[in-house]
Amino acid sequence: MSMIVNAELAARFGLSAEEYQKVLDIMGRVPSLTELGIFSVMWSEHCSYKSSRVHLKTLPTKAPWVIHGPGENAGVVDIGDGLAAVFKMESHNHPSFIEPYQGAATGVGGILRDVFTMGARPVANLNALRFGDPSLPVTQRVIDGVVRGIGGYGNCVGVPTVGGEINFHPAYNGNPLVNAMTVGIASQDKIFLSAAAGIGNPVVYVGSKTGRDGIHGATMSSAEFDEHAASKRPTVQVGDPFTEKLLIEACLELMATDAIVAIQDMGAAGLTSSAVEMAGKGGVGIELDLDHVPQRETGMTAYEMMLSESQERMLMVLKPERTDVARAIFEKWDLDFAIVGVLTDTAHITVKHLGKVEADIPLAPLADEAPLYHRPMTHAEPPARLGTVADPAGVEHALLTLLGCPDLASRAWVWNQYDSGVGGQTARRPGAADAAIVRVEGTKRGLAMTTDCTPRYCQADPRAGGAQAVAEAWRNITATGALPLAVTDNLNFGNPEKPEIMGQFADAIKGMGEACRALDFPVVSGNVSLYNQTSHPSGLSQPILPTPAIGAIGVIEDVTKAIGLGMPDHAELVLIGEIRGELGQSLWLREICHREEGAPPVVDLHAERRNGDFVRRMIAKGCVEACHDIADGGLLVAVAEMVMASGVGCHLDKPHYGTSLHAYYFGEDQACYVIATKHAAALIDEAEKAHVPVRHLGRTGGTHLVLKDGMSLSAERMREVNAAFFPKLMER
């Protein structure tokens, strides 16, 4: 491929004609190849957020407990005792389709670095995964690789993978989603930021050597896929979790000293984005001498080194008198340590290689004149509410079908490949509670964490779907007894240059913002992944379902008081919230009637807040033995999941009809919880006083889920049906 810098090469690098003209104006000359590379990655959608920025700004990001919101490597919130939780979620979608194992593995590695860069020890990983039609061989290949990749990296690096979610839909056939979240814990007075300071201070490179892998990865993830996706394999990076583990330990050891002025991981766009962002944020210039960059291959050019996305690398600005301390620590851990540059007062990034200046770009225009688009939008009418639907199947058949369907089947086959216990602080493993719970080492406190999104709701009504994703995350944390604190979002959408996609994006953010405000649940970090769209040779272009994945954390003062799904014998079941029988966009409608229709369930944020605050208060009072929110599959699936989790059965009361029987059992009404309690009378009394809708639902006991109409299913039978899907699909 010819590398002569001109408008054509700029276009190949993903810059529009207008953007290339801007580059020419800023530089006052034709840029060098390295300079063009730097502009193209910094101005890629992935790095510049040029389509999304105007919308992201509308999200609430502040609260008294927020220490650092968006703009840093990860969000930071106060969790008490002088400690902070540091967390973020990030996508690695395109690489995970091209090369599932490495794509997913490096996704985990990248998000870990975002968190320990800030001084936090990573204590938990979660991942939100979306796959295509499970019957397709390509989907099975992707599942196998992604699960092995997440496990291969997380297990080795020694951070427990404690939660997440998996959905299937044909809209992800050519574009699966891998969103990885890391939560870390830091001391509030030891948070490290990326703004460089101190003219003359050394710029230090640590970690792995730089190779030719991942060049232009950020550009690749800023374009649609086509049938030639496989040819982009060289843009996927290769991960080394062993080196990452050493890097974590070395960085945390160095962070215990006072040597670091600023630190940033080399993620997307590698050395370019870390150098540009650190200098830019600090308002200083930076000069890099690439001769000193540790290199894995010979003959690398400046362009290749600046654009490489080799993994497990960090850039730091150190106090000059402390470089020897730092060097000794990295040598102890067998990691490369090299002084590769210096901070300057030029306000430029200058890149030298073999005695030649390869790039010299003014930093302010590179940042300030980065493109910002108010892209045109169209908004689809939300669908009408679903009319009455007859029950073609009966309750028992529907329940068993739902328990065995891909979206509700047991994820044990997946989770059992992830080390969920390393670190010795995991209090609730995957599936044991609505959110995973990890104790904060050295305290009684627990962190509750979850990821949530219901893409089929977002497709039908992006605004309601965006609100629902936030509400469900809040509810899942609440159901454990923890207080929800803050959100990280991973916004996965199609091509923003298509007005209907941009409309989905804006509407989803609007709904998210409304929910975040109503629930005091600010967004403190996040990531946008656009162009999740596959173009076919026929000219058709298939976007994914809009998927604003929400990662969230909460805190519980005493981890021994956290509540899971396991019900004891001889307890009463109580329903909090109101069942109206919302079958629109429900799994029942899709799995039993094969229809994806209607409006998604109403999200009443006032009810959500009121009901959730009540549930949390009752858990704190010790009135709750088990708790589970109603979500995919509705009330009966929620109860069945509690029976399967505990091996204890229950007898449900005669349903209260305001709706048909199947709508009552399988409607996906929001703001509802099923509670097992030994203080039912007091709890119902308290709920009535607080004007919270409440109803006696049944009694626990025996080994079967028993309905008044005669249905009786054993925990064992339901577990068998629930457990079958993944092994049958993947272990043939």
Next chain:
Amino acid sequence: MKAGIVVFPGTNRERDMEQALRLVSGKAPTMLWHRDTSLPDLDLIVLPGGFSFGDYLRSGAMGAHSPILREVRAFAERGGYVLGVCNGFQILTEAQLLPGALLRNAGMRFLSQDGYLRVENSDTAFTRDWAKGDVFRAPLAHGDGNYTASEAELDRLEGEDRVAFRYVCAKGGLDATSRISNPNGSQRSIAGILSANKRVCGLMPHPENLVDPDLGATDGVPLFSGLVKSLVA
């Protein structure tokens, strides 16, 4: 009890082990570095879990050639107590301080799930706080836990009462051919073994992850409380 935990590059359950030893013995263990060429005064050396040197070669193979292994070997030869868990067990077999080898799990996938172990010999410092035949829960977290040795070696281990633990199902049933009872396919369901003098013990599962009542279970406590009783005397 003076315990030391060896940290290799890539070790990742040293903190879990440190917490367990501290909680049960009331005393913080000493952390040892793989390059150390001498040992402090110790009653017990623990090789914890993880991926020493990334385990990119055979699991434990690089760790077995670390400088500190010379000291560990000398310590064991002097009659010192050594416990290897997971990667630590793999290192002990690679260093030939214990016989046999740990191959890929029979299912060729990493296993992270509850395992159930039956105590086969309760007459050792590691197992004295259990009774022979007791069944306890211990999390598995490994890709290479499939214990293998020659038939003659296996017969010898059994003959000398050196099988410490076997995998069983939750109710105690033993079936080496079942992935429920014997999840990683280990020969004769062997989960943990002992040296000839019963002072070196290796096992794949992680009792150190089940010692804290605040996290829900204490099935792993007897391993550590037994060592404390034997070694504090």
